[in-house]
Amino acid sequence: xFSVHQGKEKKMRRSLxxxxxxxxxxxxxxxxxxxxxxxxxxxxxxxILHNTEMDANDKFQSALEIMTQxxxxxxxxxxxxxxxxxxxxxxxxxxxEDTHTTYMSAEEEQEFTDSIxxxxxxxxxxxxxxxxxxxxxxxxxxxxxxxxxxxxxxxILISVDGESCAGWDSQTMQDRxxxxxxxxxxxxxxxxxxxxxxxxxxxxxxSTAQGYVREDGIGYLQMVQFGNGTPEEVAGILDxxxxxxxxxxxxxxxxxxxxxLTSMQEVGSCFLDKGDLMIKQVxxxxxxxxxxxxxxxxxxxxxxxxxxxxxxxxxxxxxxxALMEQRDDVTVIGTTTYGKGTxxxxxxxxxxxxxxxxxxxxxxPSGLWINNTGxxxxxxxxxxxxxxxxxxxxxxADTCQVDSVSEFAAAAQLALDFLGYEVDRTDGYFSVxxxxxxxxFETDQGLTADGILDVETYNALISWMSSVWSSDESRDTQLQxxxxxxxxxxxxxxxxxxxxxxxxxxxxxxxxxDEDTLLMLEPDEIDWVLL
Numbered sequence: 001x002f003s004v005h006q007g008k009e010k011k012m013r014r015s016l017x018x019x020x021x022x023x024x025x026x027x028x029x030x031x032x033x034x035x036x037x038x039x040x041x042x043x044x045x046x047x048i049l050h051n052t053e054m055d056a057n058d059k060f061q062s063a064l065e066i067m068t069q070x071x072x073x074x075x076x077x078x079x080x081x082x083x084x085x086x087x088x089x090x091x092x093x094x095x096x097e098d099t100h101t102t103y104m105s106a107e108e109e110q111e112f113t114d115s116i117x118x119x120x121x122x123x124x125x126x127x128x129x130x131x132x133x134x135x136x137x138x139x140x141x142x143x144x145x146x147x148x149x150x151x152x153x154x155x156i157l158i159s160v161d162g163e164s165c166a167g168w169d170s171q172t173m174q175d176r177x178x179x180x181x182x183x184x185x186x187x188x189x190x191x192x193x194x195x196x197x198x199x200x201x202x203x204x205x206x207s208t209a210q211g212y213v214r215e216d217g218i219g220y221l222q223m224v225q226f227g228n229g230t231p232e233e234v235a236g237i238l239d240x241x242x243x244x245x246x247x248x249x250x251x252x253x254x255x256x257x258x259x260x261l262t263s264m265q266e267v268g269s270c271f272l273d274k275g276d277l278m279i280k281q282v283x284x285x286x287x288x289x290x291x292x293x294x295x296x297x298x299x300x301x302x303x304x305x306x307x308x309x310x311x312x313x314x315x316x317x318x319x320x321x322a323l324m325e326q327r328d329d330v331t332v333i334g335t336t337t338y339g340k341g342t343x344x345x346x347x348x349x350x351x352x353x354x355x356x357x358x359x360x361x362x363x364x365p366s367g368l369w370i371n372n373t374g375x376x377x378x379x380x381x382x383x384x385x386x387x388x389x390x391x392x393x394x395x396x397a398d399t400c401q402v403d404s405v406s407e408f409a410a411a412a413q414l415a416l417d418f419l420g421y422e423v424d425r426t427d428g429y430f431s432v433x434x435x436x437x438x439x440x441f442e443t444d445q446g447l448t449a450d451g452i453l454d455v456e457t458y459n460a461l462i463s464w465m466s467s468v469w470s471s472d473e474s475r476d477t478q479l480q481x482x483x484x485x486x487x488x489x490x491x492x493x494x495x496x497x498x499x500x501x502x503x504x505x506x507x508x509x510x511x512x513x514d515e516d517t518l519l520m521l522e523p524d525e526i527d528w529v530l531l
Contacts, residue, residue, distance in 0.1 A: 060088065063088075064081070064084060064085075064088075067080070067084050068080055068081055068084070086103070086105055086353075089103035089355070090102075090103050093355060093357070098342070098358050100340065100342055100344055100356075100358055100521075101344065101355070101356065101357040101358050102355070102356050102357075103353070103354075103355050104353060104354050104355070104356060105353050106351055106352030106353050108353075109346070109348070109352060109353060109354045110352075111174075112346075112356070114530060115225070115257070115520075115530065116225060116226075116227045116228075116259050116260060116518070116520060117206070117208070117225070117227035117228050117229065118141075118205070118206055118207055118208050118224070118225055118227055118530060119204070119205075119206045119227070119228075119229075120178060120204075120205055120206075120530060121178060121179065121180065121181045121202055121203065121204050121205070122174075122177060122178040122179075122202055122203075122205055122530065122531050123144065123145045123146040123149075123151075123177060123185065123187065123200045123202060123203075123205070123531055124140065124141035124143075124144020124145055124146040124147065124203075124205040124207075124531075125137050125139065125140050125141065125144070125146045125151060125530075125531050126138055126139045126141075126224075126529060126530050126531070127157060127173075127529055127531065128390065133390050133391060133392060133393060134156060134391040134392065134393045134394075134459070134462060135156060135157040135165065135168075135173065135393075136154065136155070136156050136157075136391070136462065136463070136466050137151060137152070137153055137154065137155045137156070137157065137189070137466075138153055138466075138470075139153060139224070140152065140153055141205060141207045141210075142207065142210050143207070144203075144205050144207070145200045145201055145202065145203050145205075146187075146198075146200060149187075149198040149199070149200045150198060151187065151189065151198060151200075152191065152467065152470070153466065153467070153470035153471075154191070154463055154464070154465075154466035154467030154468075154469070154470050154471075155189035155190070155191050155196075155463065155467075156189055156190040156191075156459050156462065156463045156466075157173070157187065157188075157189055158188045158189060158190050158195065158459075159186075159187075159188030159197075160173075160176045160177055160185060160186070160187060160188070161176070161185060161186050162186060162188075163176075166393065166395070167393070170529045173529065173531065174529065174530075174531060177531040178202070178531060179202050180202065181202055181203055181204060182201065182202065182203075183201070183202050184199055184200065184201050184202070185199075185200055185202060186198070186199050186200075187200055190459045190460065190463050191463055191467065192445055192460050192463055192464045192467065193445040193446055193447050193456075193460040193464075205530075206229055207233070208223060208224055208225040208226070208227045208229060208230040208233060208259075209221065209222065209223045209224070209230055209233040209234050209237060210222050210237075211237035211240075211241070213240070213241060213244050213246055216483075217245070217246060217247075217248070218246070218248045218249070218250060218483070218486060219237075219238075219241040219246040219248070219249045219250070219301075220249075220250050220252065221234065221237055221238075221241075221249060221250070221251050221252065222251075222252040223251065223252070223253060223256055223267070223316075224255065224256055224257075225256065225257060225258075225259045226258065226259025226260050226263040226264045226267065226315045226316070226319075226519075227259055227260065227263060228260065228263060230259070230263045230266075230267055231263055231266035231267055234267050234270060235270065238270055238298055238301070241298075241301070242298060242300055242301075246300075246301070247300055247301060247302065248301075248302075248303060248304075248486045249301050249302075249304045249305070250304075250305045250307065250479070250482050250483075250486070251304060251305070251306050251307070252307045252479075253306055253307060253308050253309075253312045253316045253319070253320060254307050254308060254309040254311065254312060254334065254478070255309060255311040255312070256311075256312050256313070256316035257311070257313050257314065257316070257520060257521040258313050258314025258315035258316055258317075258340070258518070258519045258520035258521055259314075259315045259316075259518070259519065259520050260315070260516050260517070260518060260519075260520075261279075261291060261315065261343065261516070261517040261518070261519055262516065262517075263315075264278075264315040264318060264319050264519065265278060265291050265292075265293070265294065266294070267319065268293055268319055268322050268323070269293040269294045269295060269296050269297065270296060270297060270298055271297060271298070271301065271304070271323055271327070272293035272297060272322065272323070272326050272327070273293060273295075273297055273326075274292075274293055274294060274295035274296075274297070275292050275293065276292060276293040276322070276326045276365075277290055277291075277292055277322075277326070277365040278291045278292060278293060278318065278319075278322040278326075278365065279291050279318045279321075279322065279362045279363065279364065279365070280362065280363045280365075280367075281343055281359075281360040281361070281362050281363075281517070282360055282361050282362075282363065283359065283360045284360075302327070302329040303329040303330070303331065303485075303486065304323065304327070304329060304330045304331075305330075305331050305332075305333055305482040305485055305486060306320055306323065306324075306330060306331070306332045306333070307333055307334050307478050307479065307482060308320060308332055308333070308334040308335070308337050308375065308377060309334050309335050309337070309383075309478075310335050310336060310337065310338060310374075311338060312334070312337040312338060312375075313337065313338035313339075313340045313520075313521050314338070314340040314519035314520050314521060315518075315519035315520060316337075317337050317338065317339075317340065317341075317370060317374070317375055317519075318362060318364070318519055320332060320337070320375055321364035321365070321368065321370070321375060322364070322365060324375075324378075325364055325365045325366050326365060331378050331379065331482075331485050332375065332377040332378045332379070333377055333378065333379045333381055333478055333481050333482050333485065334377050334380070334381060334478050335377065335380060335381070335382060335383075336374040336375065336376055336377070336380075337370070337374040337375040338374055338521070339370050339371060339372045339373050339374035339375075340370075340371065340519070340521065341361055341362055341363075341369045341370050341371030341372075342358045342360070342361050342362070342371060342519075343358070343359060343360045343361070343362050343517050343518065343519050344356050344357055344358050344359065344517070344518045344519075344520070345357065345359050345516065345517055345518065346516070346518065356518070359517070360517075362519065379481060379485070381477050381478045381481045382477065383476070383477055383478060384418055384475065384477065385414055385426075386414040386415050386417065386418035386465060386469075387418070387465070387466075387469045387475075389411070389414070391411050391462050392407055392408065392411070394408055394454075394455045394458045394459070395455060396454075396455055398454070398455065398458075399452055399453065399454050400412070400430050400452070400453040401430060401435070401451065401452045401453070402430055402431070402432055402434075402435050402451075403430060404430045405428050405429050405430065406428055406430070407428060408453060408458060409428045409429070409430045409434065409453060410426060410427060410428035411458075411462070412434070412438065412453050412457075412458060412461055413425060413426040413427075413428070413434055414426050415461045415462055415464075415465040416434070416437045416438065416441060416461070418465050418468075418469075418475075419441070419461075419464065419465055419468060421437040421438075421440055421441055422436075422437055423437050430453070435451035436451070438451050438452075438453060438457065439451040441457075441461060442457060445460055445464070447460060
């Protein structure tokens with residue numbers, strides 16, 4: 001018999017079940033909404049997330065979900081997930097134990113490849129760059145559009161297509177100066193007290209080596225990188241050296257950032273006997289591989305002087321040690337080198353980005369590891385401080401005069417001293433004698449001779465100093481010592497001595513492959529930029 005009491009209990013149970021189901025649905029909706037695109041109000045899901053523990057075994061994915069779904073600024077950033085992934089990879093590959101392992105975006109990887117092979121479409125110059133540094137042209141590639149237009153080492157870049165480039169970083173400068181082949185760009189420079197403009201047609205540029213035979217019969221070979229085209233370029237230069245009866249050679253490796261191991265091996269083989277050990281690579285499991293000269297040595301060359309600096313690094317250091325230790329007629333002159341004793345390979349992602357990571361350390365033929373110590377030259381010779389330092393960019397608001405103290409005054413004093421003007425100090429205190437010297441420089445350059453160091457006078461001073469340095473080899477103390485060691489007249493005029501040597505065209509060489517071993521500084525460690 002069905003009682004009224006039982007009916008009430010059944011109805012109550014049915015109501016409780018409905019309420020329970022509703023509560024579960026609501027809670028599930030809240031929880032699911034916190035992780036799905038269709039969320040409950042952010043303030044509500046944020047409260048739930050605050051009390052929800054994340055899985056420690058999947059930190060990366062959890063962090064990515066938080067930053068893409070719940071981070072306040074997420075909607076203000078285009079392609080947020082790519083940016084966050086790149087940032088994570090930069091962090092993952094940045095370790096104090098190894099500063100040469102790094103993640104590179106597709107754009108950075110292309111810049112890295114360009115820095116090795118010097119294959120790009122632009123105008124054909126490099127300029128010295130440091131943070132807040134003055135963009136002074138340090139090298140004009142022979143045969144480049146820049147050389148044909150008339151740009152010179154020592155020119156200060158001041159504008160691109162009529163727009164001031166003051167304050168531009170290196171990436172902005174590259175983006176504006178490089179471009180499609182056949183297009184033009186207007187480059188404004190300051191040369192001494194003059195401001196000049198050059199209309200230059202962009203073209204494919206490729207040059208890692210250049211050379212000439214001096215009037216005294218010495219061959220001068222400068223290499224700035226071991227890229228894909230370097231062996232062919234060097235062989236072309238050495239062939240002409242040999243044809244002209246050259247025996248003594250100066251090989252200039254100053255500011256050589258390294259490059260591809262295979263390229264270094266081929267160039268080194270021009271100076272070593274087949275089978276001579278060049279470097280030994282040692283891997284983390286203790287195994288090792290040897291890189292040896294492959295043959296093709298030019299027997300007629302020697303003695304040889306190598307010029308090195310604190311910016312001679314990696315593969316250039318390996319090349320230097322191989323010649324030092326395997327030949328008895330090699331002298332190394334300059335300053336202690338960079339000290340990079342590790343080798344890397346590049347692995348690519350499908351989007352063009354890559355990881356450049358250390359796989360081994362390398363040792364010289366005698367087993368020397370120069371990591372963080374560098375190579376001590378046979379003869380240590382410093383360059384004048386005025387040309388070895390970096391110069392900060394001066395703004396229109398900056399001025400220096402008597403009794404003031406500044407970094408700009410110190411730079412000006414060094415430049416004045418280098419140019420032969422009489423200064424009594426170089427510590428940045430603007431003395432009366434500094435004013436007198438500056439007035440004389442201003443008079444000589446046709447500037448207002450007020451003895452005040454402003455941006456116009458400062459740029460004219462640095463430009464003129466850089467131009468004199470580039471055109472007058474007698475100021476190059478390291479080169480002069482090399483000539484002394486080789487037993488020639490160190491006062492030979494550079495311009496009359498230079499007999500041009502054409503290099504082989506390597507503009508169609510390919511980029512470094514996936515498994516190429518690189519002994520190379522990263523772009524942000526190199527103090528010059530290619531344009």
